[in-house]
Amino acid sequence: MEYSVAVAGATGAVGxxxxxxxxxxxxxxxxxxxxxxxxSKGKVLTFRGESCPVEVLDSGSFRDIDIALFSAGSSISRxxxxxxxxxxxxxxxxxxAFRMDDEVPLVVPEVNPDDAAEHRGVIANPNCxxxxxxxxxxxxxxxxxxxxxxxxxxxxASGAGARVMQELKEETEAVLKGExxxxxxxxxxxxxxxxxxxSEMGEDGYCEEERKMILxxxxxxxxxxxxxxxxxxxxxxxxxxxxxxxxxxxxxxxxEEIYDILKQAPGVEIREDxxxxxxxxxxxxxxxxxxxxxRVRKDVSQDNTFxxxxxxxxxxxxxxxxxxxxxxxxxEKGISR
Amino acid sequence: MEYSVAVAGATGAVGxxxxxxxxxxxxxxxxxxxxxxxxSKGKVLTFRGESCPVEVLDSGSFRDIDIALFSAGSSISRxxxxxxxxxxxxxxxxxxAFRMDDEVPLVVPEVNPDDAAEHRGVIANPNCxxxxxxxxxxxxxxxxxxxxxxxxxxxxASGAGARVMQELKEETEAVLKGExxxxxxxxxxxxxxxxxxxSEMGEDGYCEEERKMILxxxxxxxxxxxxxxxxxxxxxxxxxxxxxxxxxxxxxxxxEEIYDILKQAPGVEIREDxxxxxxxxxxxxxxxxxxxxxRVRKDVSQDNTFxxxxxxxxxxxxxxxxxxxxxxxxxEKGISR
Numbered sequence: 001m002e003y004s005v006a007v008a009g010a011t012g013a014v015g016x017x018x019x020x021x022x023x024x025x026x027x028x029x030x031x032x033x034x035x036x037x038x039x040s041k042g043k044v045l046t047f048r049g050e051s052c053p054v055e056v057l058d059s060g061s062f063r064d065i066d067i068a069l070f071s072a073g074s075s076i077s078r079x080x081x082x083x084x085x086x087x088x089x090x091x092x093x094x095x096x097a098f099r100m101d102d103e104v105p106l107v108v109p110e111v112n113p114d115d116a117a118e119h120r121g122v123i124a125n126p127n128c129x130x131x132x133x134x135x136x137x138x139x140x141x142x143x144x145x146x147x148x149x150x151x152x153x154x155x156x157a158s159g160a161g162a163r164v165m166q167e168l169k170e171e172t173e174a175v176l177k178g179e180x181x182x183x184x185x186x187x188x189x190x191x192x193x194x195x196x197x198x199s200e201m202g203e204d205g206y207c208e209e210e211r212k213m214i215l216x217x218x219x220x221x222x223x224x225x226x227x228x229x230x231x232x233x234x235x236x237x238x239x240x241x242x243x244x245x246x247x248x249x250x251x252x253x254x255x256e257e258i259y260d261i262l263k264q265a266p267g268v269e270i271r272e273d274x275x276x277x278x279x280x281x282x283x284x285x286x287x288x289x290x291x292x293x294x295r296v297r298k299d300v301s302q303d304n305t306f307x308x309x310x311x312x313x314x315x316x317x318x319x320x321x322x323x324x325x326x327x328x329x330x331x332e333k334g335i336s337r
Numbered sequence: 338m339e340y341s342v343a344v345a346g347a348t349g350a351v352g353x354x355x356x357x358x359x360x361x362x363x364x365x366x367x368x369x370x371x372x373x374x375x376x377s378k379g380k381v382l383t384f385r386g387e388s389c390p391v392e393v394l395d396s397g398s399f400r401d402i403d404i405a406l407f408s409a410g411s412s413i414s415r416x417x418x419x420x421x422x423x424x425x426x427x428x429x430x431x432x433x434a435f436r437m438d439d440e441v442p443l444v445v446p447e448v449n450p451d452d453a454a455e456h457r458g459v460i461a462n463p464n465c466x467x468x469x470x471x472x473x474x475x476x477x478x479x480x481x482x483x484x485x486x487x488x489x490x491x492x493x494a495s496g497a498g499a500r501v502m503q504e505l506k507e508e509t510e511a512v513l514k515g516e517x518x519x520x521x522x523x524x525x526x527x528x529x530x531x532x533x534x535x536s537e538m539g540e541d542g543y544c545e546e547e548r549k550m551i552l553x554x555x556x557x558x559x560x561x562x563x564x565x566x567x568x569x570x571x572x573x574x575x576x577x578x579x580x581x582x583x584x585x586x587x588x589x590x591x592x593e594e595i596y597d598i599l600k601q602a603p604g605v606e607i608r609e610d611x612x613x614x615x616x617x618x619x620x621x622x623x624x625x626x627x628x629x630x631x632r633v634r635k636d637v638s639q640d641n642t643f644x645x646x647x648x649x650x651x652x653x654x655x656x657x658x659x660x661x662x663x664x665x666x667x668x669e670k671g672i673s674r
Contacts, residue, residue: 195616206637238529283530301565
């Protein structure tokens, strides 16, 4: 069985990675349609060695499409949901538009693959920081039990899009030359700087990114009582997110038990060289599929509590790869609704 | 009363800042002697508009010196301790050599100024990440009571010295040009990358930097039961450290009470513009004296627990400024032993 796939937002940072992942994983494609806004009209991308023109996204784009991968922002996803669904295609949406919608499954294939089958036309891809955290967290949650998680993120520019990655590079070049630079997207210096995540701030002092990590984890784990706290920070790294995760377990455990569980965990790779004091870093993990973990240690300040270091490619497992894995689930299960 | 001061390590990143702080704060100087290794022989620095030659450090350097500021690494501090003390001078040491020595006070002037009077010739300057954390933490500790602190750091290159700052800039330039670059100090890519702090790793999985934050906080607070956990990470920022601090208090408190205490706290400045979603950032705080704090919020995952965002200039409050403040305490109290 082969599928006709459309990628909406094909020229964006995540869209580009979706195409690479479709190539690498040899997704069973009948046809591929690349969609983007007017701004990308006339662009031609290469896929499996062939030129592929970018078409302008409109409500007629989804006739004959089986799976529509969306990564063009929440408002575009909202605008085209009805067009996709009524055409009979399944929308796999990388935006935050429908993640907390009760009718929309929120899927990390290593964690809750069966939820994908419950879709009514739309499946949501979780937030990148959430995905990267829950892939190693879930097997610990099911096998040991978790009382509370506190996560500090070190998030790359890629999460804010290709233009912010470009702006970071240009601004860094200007700073090194001692030249003035006027930021157009991030409203302050980003080169050699960092800042608490600039998503919308709530009354309670949490920003949207932190709220996503808290609420999406509950939805993915099917447990509204999972206690998660997050502090999200954007650092001047290009494309992989790092997370310092402090986990209070429900029972006594050990560094050894945690490593044993993580070694077996799907989508997880232990990456460390303890003797050389080397741990996973964004520069190592950029371009890789697995979520890299290591530096497991017993927290000296609290019983049953351990620290874990986690690094994942934001554009891949945090976005494009997870979406294609969902598409693979849809393909395996058939797409009828 | 005026003092003859020597600065050992005058050409280093911290030494340079010590000279600036001595100038800015109009320290009562009788004379100033700049000391460094053979490598800096012949260098001439400017102080208060006058040329000041750098002398080669040797055991005879401390005759007629009242206060010797050391920032030339632990082994140099160990080598010259006896020479300084036997000459009658007070050593204020920025290295980690004597910090946990029972005979050596470990002083943050906003926290434990009285400890300085207990010196027997040596006063230690705490680790930079520790200082930046304890300045806002201490008034919360005394006025509310703290059960446990978990801190994740976002540490700048400056903590590793001037040569690492230079290496970060050079490597970043090379990466932007797509050129090869061979790191000579940090043994892997640092440009657009980050890594768990590369200080020596202990059997328990904590690195030396994390251990310092835990043990030094206890010594400074005179309380071996203070529960601290830390995860230290080096980020590609030039000179200010940021810290995400999660604090479990001993009793019920509120965001308002915490702000009220921090507003009164010596050495602390509230830096935020909540309406604009702007919080303290390294680029803002570089070159500034106070520890900037803000983004106080109630942790939704645990009772009596709050998050705090802290940024301080590693070279100033984290090192040079704190050392000069100690010198000022010594000057106020007289230097006799």
